[in-house]
Amino acid sequence: MDRRQILAGLASGASLSLLPSIASASNRPGRKPNFIVIYCDDLGYGDVGAFGGRTIKTPHLDRLARQGMKLTDYYAPANLCTPSRAGFMTGRYPIRTGLARGVIMADEARGLPLSEVTIAEALKPEYATALIGKWHLGHKGPSWPPTKHGFDLFYGIPYSHDMLPLSLYEGRGEDVHEVPFEYPQLQQMFWNRAETFLEDNASRPFFLDLALSAPHLPNYPIPSLAGTSAAGSYGDVVEEIDQIVGRLIDKLDRLGIAEDTMLIFTSDNGPWFEGSAGGLRDRKGGGAYDGGYRVPCIVRQPGTVPSGVSTNAITMGIDFLPTFCAMAGKQLPRDTILDGKDISAVLTRAAPSPHQELVLFDNEEVVGIRTQRWKYVIADYYRTFKFSVEDRGYPQLYDMTDPDMSESYSVASLHKDALAMMKARLETARTTFEPLKSSPGSDIFLRPGERPPSHKPAIWQD
CATH class of the missing domain: 3.30.1120 (Arylsulfatase, C-terminal domain)
Incomplete structure (x- = not known):
């Protein structure tokens, strides 16, 4: 069935009978699917060509969209990075994890409680798991390192790359040590380590969180791309991300595991001081308007996710944990309230969203x-x-x-x-x-008749 037939089916309301179901997915019999999530930092809705972007060239992301499904009404779990990543990792609104307020700064001891069940923990023991890139869920005390949260391998940075002091870590278990790095090479180093992880685990199920720390400001383009984008250094870095996506697609094909692998590309929140929200109102850290939350999301798995299809079903980053568990045949975490929903039918059959809100x-x-x-x-x-x-x-x-x-x-x-x-x-x-709430009533609202408080809250945060 070609793309035009699928789109005609969607328009006629007959999409559910035309699209493949999860039960007929064409991955190898008996093999659990792999999951890769590319979680960018501060990438806007309008920074990707497939979502209407015109200034920055993203041919590989556009190819990914042609080969998979665009989720046009996908929301990050929060408008800032720490709570967004907490929601993604746990399938829960970040207020349930204690990490809804602001972001974790370099001198803070907050972190993701060990009582929280992450995607990596939910998929164990059958899955090899790796977090490569930015963590930002606690870098002191019991929350550190990420290998305490179900990841076999951690290769990355503790928080945003504009925060100091910054170190790159690598290790397994609690044996995590610093390794040297250069800022312009950081995204390439993340990709190189991810490529090795894919090669090492191609024969078994795996979950890879490739949490690139770009295009969060400041931008550090690799020399080969510096000055090549009409969108300045921000565009240079987004085009580097696009090249990494292209290498990843090709790698899965060469390893022969493309049909076994659900590849998801998205962002932790909307754009900060640079980047395009694509006509959406507001930006990262703003109010409730879409520019801070609604971000690109593309899902590809040949033979399981239909190609060249868009869905406006409302979805959120909290949905990945229950969806991965369903597709992997794993039980959901016990004694845990999940806010996310299993969206496997959305991804495989363009079904309506399971969310009422x-x-x-x-x-x-x-x-x-x-x-x-x-x-x-x-x-x-x-x-x-x-x-x-x-x-x-x-x-x-x-x-x-x-x-x-x-x-x-x-x-x-x-x-x-x-x-x-x-x-x-x-x-x-x-x-x-x-x-x-960690401190009820502490969020500041300027209400009618009230005088502004003597201090100003920090609105823009990393």
């Missing part, structure tokens, strides 16, 4: 709700303060079927029933998550 947090505060059709926003930043649009009588309801993705015009006055429904959903979420 996605909850959007800014730090520990519920600031938005997204359903398949509607988005309700209650907070934004204004003059460095978190601004409650809800308290000022400016209800922000958006119809997400509108081709205009900019969330520029609220339709609250046109859809009273939808507004009431979304308000009720948000209040329910608040009731659920308010007791989980």
